[in-house]
Amino acid sequence: MIVDLRSDTVTKPTVAMRLAMAEAAVGDDVFGEDPSLAALESRVAAMLGKDAGLFVPSGTMANQIAIRLLTQPGDEVILEASAHPFLYEAGGPAVISGVTLRLVPGERGLLDPDDVRAAVRPPNVHHAMPTLLSVENTANRGGGTVTTLSRARALGAVAREAGLATHLDGARLWNAHIATGTPLAELAGPFDVVNVCFSKGLGAPVGSVLCCSAGQIARARRIRKMLGGGMRQAGILGAACLHALDHHVARLADDHRRARGLAEGLLAAGWDVALPETNLVYVRCADAHAVVAGLAARGVRAIALAHDQVRLVTHLDVDDEGIAHALGAFGDLRRAAAR
Ligand SMILES: Cc1ncc(COP(=O)(O)O)c(C=O)c1O
Numbered sequence: 001m002i003v004d005l006r007s008d009t010v011t012k013p014t015v016a017m018r019l020a021m022a023e024a025a026v027g028d029d030v031f032g033e034d035p036s037l038a039a040l041e042s043r044v045a046a047m048l049g050k051d052a053g054l055f056v057p058s059g060t061m062a063n064q065i066a067i068r069l070l071t072q073p074g075d076e077v078i079l080e081a082s083a084h085p086f087l088y089e090a091g092g093p094a095v096i097s098g099v100t101l102r103l104v105p106g107e108r109g110l111l112d113p114d115d116v117r118a119a120v121r122p123p124n125v126h127h128a129m130p131t132l133l134s135v136e137n138t139a140n141r142g143g144g145t146v147t148t149l150s151r152a153r154a155l156g157a158v159a160r161e162a163g164l165a166t167h168l169d170g171a172r173l174w175n176a177h178i179a180t181g182t183p184l185a186e187l188a189g190p191f192d193v194v195n196v197c198f199s200k201g202l203g204a205p206v207g208s209v210l211c212c213s214a215g216q217i218a219r220a221r222r223i224r225k226m227l228g229g230g231m232r233q234a235g236i237l238g239a240a241c242l243h244a245l246d247h248h249v250a251r252l253a254d255d256h257r258r259a260r261g262l263a264e265g266l267l268a269a270g271w272d273v274a275l276p277e278t279n280l281v282y283v284r285c286a287d288a289h290a291v292v293a294g295l296a297a298r299g300v301r302a303i304a305l306a307h308d309q310v311r312l313v314t315h316l317d318v319d320d321e322g323i324a325h326a327l328g329a330f331g332d333l334r335r336a337a338a339r
Contacts, residue, residue, distance in 0.1 A: 003322040004301040008172075008255070008279060008315035011203040017243045024239030028232050029055070030225070036235030040242050041209060047245075048170075048194050049185030050211035054220050055238060056229050059084070059171045062195035062208040064092045065223045067132065069216055070165040070193060073098030076128040078119050081105040082141035083134060084169055096227070100128045108274070109142015111135060113154040120162040133159040134167040137176050137187065141305070144259075144280030146176045149186055156190025166190060171197040171208070175278040178252040192216075201252050201279060202244035203316040206237045248316060255279040255314040258323050262312060265327040269334060281312040291333065298329035 004010050013021070027033030041053035056062045063085045067077060077093060079086060081103040085093055093099050104111060104119050121127045135155055137147040147155070152168075159166045168191035170176075177184050188194040193212040198204035210220055224230055231237075259276045266273045272284040285291050288304035295302050295310075303311045312326065 001322075001325050002299050002301065003318060003325050005312040005314070005318065005322075005326060006301050006303045008200045008313045011316045013203065013205050013240060014316075016247070017203070017240050020239045020243040021236050024235045026233035026235035029234050030230045030232060034233065034235040034238065036238040036242065040238040043242070043245065044196065044209040045211045047184050048188040048196070048211045050188065050194065051214040052217040053209045053211045054217055054224060055234060055241075056195075056208050056210055056224055057206055057231070058199070059169070059195065059197040059208045060089050060092065061224070061227055061229050062197075062210045063089060063134075063167075063169050064096050064227065065210055065220050065229075066167040066169075066193045066195060067093050067099065067134070068097045068223050069212070069220050070132045070167060071097050071099050072131070074128060075099045075131040076102050076121075077132045077134055078102045078104060078116060078130055078164070079134040080109055080111050080136060080139065080142075082109055082139070083136050084140060084171070085134065087141065099132075102130060106139070106142065108145045109136065109139025110145050110147060110151065111155060113151070113158045116155060117158045117162070120158075120164070130162070131164060132167060133164045134169060135191070136169040136171070138172040138179075138278050138280075140172070140280065143274055143282045144172065144175065144276055144278035146179055146277050147187075148180060149182045152187060152190045166192050168194040170194050171200055172278065174249055175201055175252055175256070178249065179256055179278050193220075198241040198244050201255060201315060202241070202248045204237070204240040204244045207241045209241070251316070252279070255316075255318075258314040258318060258320065259312075262314065262323050262326060265323075266330055269327070269331055271330065279314045281314075283310040283312065284308055285310060294333045294336070295326075295329050298332055300326045300329040
């Protein structure tokens with residue numbers, strides 16, 4: 001048995017999703033003629049309480065479009081120190097938008113509004129001027145932690161006071177919504193531009209939707225074209241996302257339950273683990289690479305995100321049996337180390 005806990009991006013489209021894709025009504029989306037994408041964009045915008053949506057191939061492109069849309073070259077973007085655009089987007093903000101990043105360390109990836117206020121520098125000829133606050137919900141490197149509605153509102157208020165635009169990287173906003181029961185539109189409310197991903201917990205092969213005002217969406221469409229993200233009969237992909245909205249959102253509760261069960265089992269076995277709020281479990285250990293290799297030898301795939309940190313992620317393609325198998329493999333590692 002192989003259990004792949006490396007990421008929630010490793011899921012394969014289900015048969016039902018593939019059928020929905022095969023049957024999708026399509027047209028040339030660069031001409032604005034793809035009915036499936038139009039349906040997806042307006043549905044997601046309505047869910048997030050925004051005017052309009054734009055389909056893009058990846059979360060990375062969505063983040064980069066948002067930053068380009070909300071800044072000018074030479075500006076400063078404030079974000080948490082482990083935020084995705086800083087750690088994992090190949091320097092895109094510098095290249096695509098010409099901005100600098102001001103990193104504010106948070107507790108488990110969560111920004112403290114007071115720290116953001118303190119990071120906003122006053123106008124001065126020496127300073128890159130901060131113009132944008134970008135927030136990640138849930139926070140990937142924080143361990144899938146949730147920016148609650150009250151924290152999101154407080155961050156939005158600080159940004160408004162300081163005259164900053166606001167962006168929400170909601171790659172896993174679905175998980176925050178399911179974990180807290182807070183409506184998506186409320187979690188998105190404090191932010192000008194919000195993007196959500198379909199290729200993580202929702203199990204689609206490709207796709208993000210970026211939502212904002214009607215005026216901003218026309219500019220976002222132009223930036224997408226510049227980046228090569230204008231696609232033709234992309235309704236085939238949009239149909240997978242529509243299918244995911246119908247069938248894969250509520251079930252995220254199963255991923256959260258399994259992640260919690262996994263973490264509790266590991267804790268009980270003596271591993272150093274934080275109990276997860278959503279679907280990401282981080283294990284602290286002396287040699288993460290050795291643990292990952294030991295797990296792989298026992299049919300469990302995991303990632304070493306640092307020399308002392310292993311990440312395990314629950315998703316659509318992991319069931320209860322997979323979690324039991326993973327716990328067995330960790331137990332086996334412990335016993336092998338004790339011998
Ligand atoms: C929080 C967050 N934002 C953005 C992305 C980028 O998404 P993509 O891999 O679709 O470019 C990821 C990817 O894992 C992510 O975790």
